[in-house]
Amino acid sequence: MYFTSDNAVGAAPEILDAIVAANDGSLPSYGADPMMAQVESRVAEIFETECRVFLVSTGTAANALALASLSPPWGAVFCHRHAHIEVDECGAPEFFGGGLKLALLHGQDAKIAPDALRAAIADTGAGGVHQVQPAALSLTNVTEAGALYRADEVAALSEIARDANCAVHLDGTRFANALVASNASPADMSWRAGVDVLCLGATKNGALAAEAVIFFDPERQADRIAQFEYRRKRGGHLVSKGRMLSAQMAAYLKDDLWLKLARHSNDAAARLAAGLRRIDGVRIENSVEANMLFVHLPLSVHRALQAGDARYYLEPPSQSDEGNGESVRVRFVTSFSTSDESIDAFLSIAATA
Numbered sequence: 001m002y003f004t005s006d007n008a009v010g011a012a013p014e015i016l017d018a019i020v021a022a023n024d025g026s027l028p029s030y031g032a033d034p035m036m037a038q039v040e041s042r043v044a045e046i047f048e049t050e051c052r053v054f055l056v057s058t059g060t061a062a063n064a065l066a067l068a069s070l071s072p073p074w075g076a077v078f079c080h081r082h083a084h085i086e087v088d089e090c091g092a093p094e095f096f097g098g099g100l101k102l103a104l105l106h107g108q109d110a111k112i113a114p115d116a117l118r119a120a121i122a123d124t125g126a127g128g129v130h131q132v133q134p135a136a137l138s139l140t141n142v143t144e145a146g147a148l149y150r151a152d153e154v155a156a157l158s159e160i161a162r163d164a165n166c167a168v169h170l171d172g173t174r175f176a177n178a179l180v181a182s183n184a185s186p187a188d189m190s191w192r193a194g195v196d197v198l199c200l201g202a203t204k205n206g207a208l209a210a211e212a213v214i215f216f217d218p219e220r221q222a223d224r225i226a227q228f229e230y231r232r233k234r235g236g237h238l239v240s241k242g243r244m245l246s247a248q249m250a251a252y253l254k255d256d257l258w259l260k261l262a263r264h265s266n267d268a269a270a271r272l273a274a275g276l277r278r279i280d281g282v283r284i285e286n287s288v289e290a291n292m293l294f295v296h297l298p299l300s301v302h303r304a305l306q307a308g309d310a311r312y313y314l315e316p317p318s319q320s321d322e323g324n325g326e327s328v329r330v331r332f333v334t335s336f337s338t339s340d341e342s343i344d345a346f347l348s349i350a351a352t353a
């Protein structure tokens, strides 16, 4: 009954097996192994276009190094005020970006509204050398509030950004969950919608530790790609036994394992939501399209679940364990390995509280 995050579980067996299989023999290091070449061609096939792919071992490194390649130190990166790059990366984008500035936007469900983006871009940089200059837009899909951007919403925001000469970055830590929830193709949800760089997460969806930074349209982005390679090395993310990362990513993408795992995770969230909706006094705040739920739990239910050793986070974490005196707001996240049994055990405790 562990619903804290999708990284509270280990790795998918297929990915562990691939690491073990990659362990034999000697191979070129630093990403020059044959599995990395397979990853590049598989990514090109999945996304139906030419691209360059780089692997790193954390989502923070993927985001921060990607943004540093998209923005000069005097650039503004527009993002939601709840974006992971703002809230949970300890200033890594600003650090790797040499002081670039995150320009924070508001919006329901951690989604950026087109008008808010337009206004923020218009408000930024007109003072010339006295101000940071619009440089990039960063979106997260699935958002930090568990919501989805549809492909046409990504396209609308990208168009505004591109009209202002801003690059478009997508934090796709849960990109697979967004795809299966919206039935969009990887291409429609990324480069066809104007995304320049996608940080494709795998760790939260079954890998041990592997994230892919994908640059679309490599000819146009040659300078950014060249920069990225040096930045990745300087940032300590050019892993010497690179095959251990490429083996994970190759297995993740093989036979659409990534989509199968995300489908499981989203289905588990739907099962949990359906059960919670039957319990008196429980209110689910979001529409549960992917694998995250934001829920108001009556204190009696919260107490019973805690006593039953269920794990989940208060949201926000700064909230008292008494919530507002009647209920607490909590976050549940399901994963590729959440079992029906654990959900049912959790629901039966909640139902009898």
Ligand SMILES: Cc1ncc(COP(=O)(O)O)c(C=O)c1O
Binding pocket: 057, 058, 059, 060, 061, 063, 084, 085, 140, 143, 144, 171, 173, 174, 203
């Ligand atoms: C939306 C989002 N982006 C990026 C990350 C990157 O995480 P990490 O650096 O922990 O791998 C996370 C992890 O919680 C996330 O939820």
